[in-house]
Amino acid sequence: MALKILEDCIACDACMQPCPTGAISAADPIYIIDPNICNECVGYADSPTCVDACPVECIVLDEAHRYSYEENLKRYQKED
Ligand code: SF4
Ligand code: SF4
Numbered sequence: 001m002a003l004k005i006l007e008d009c010i011a012c013d014a015c016m017q018p019c020p021t022g023a024i025s026a027a028d029p030i031y032i033i034d035p036n037i038c039n040e041c042v043g044y045a046d047s048p049t050c051v052d053a054c055p056v057e058c059i060v061l062d063e064a065h066r067y068s069y070e071e072n073l074k075r076y077q078k079e080d
Pocket of ligand 1: 003018019020021022023024033037038039040041048049050051
């Protein structure tokens with residue numbers, strides 16, 4: 001599953017740098033996650049680094065974009 005950013009986002013920029021896939025971008029008024037790129041940080045970290053970095057807890061699972069663990073791992077390895 002990919003993650004998505006809710007409208008509570010305060011555009012603080014804290015999530016962009018830790019993201020290993022470059023899935024997060026700054027948009028107006030809130031930041032967005034590209035569900036075709038985000039792989040839940042599988043293969044990189046034990047938990048999504050953007051969630052750990054976000055001060056307002058506005059990053060959640062995107063139920064509309066589900067991927068299995070294996071799919072996420074493959075998608076991460078493709079980034080290398
Ligand atoms: S879960 Fe990982 S890959 Fe997805 S947007 Fe967050 S930091 Fe990037
Ligand atoms: S860390 Fe959270 S509040 Fe800051 S830009 Fe990212 S999603 Fe928005």
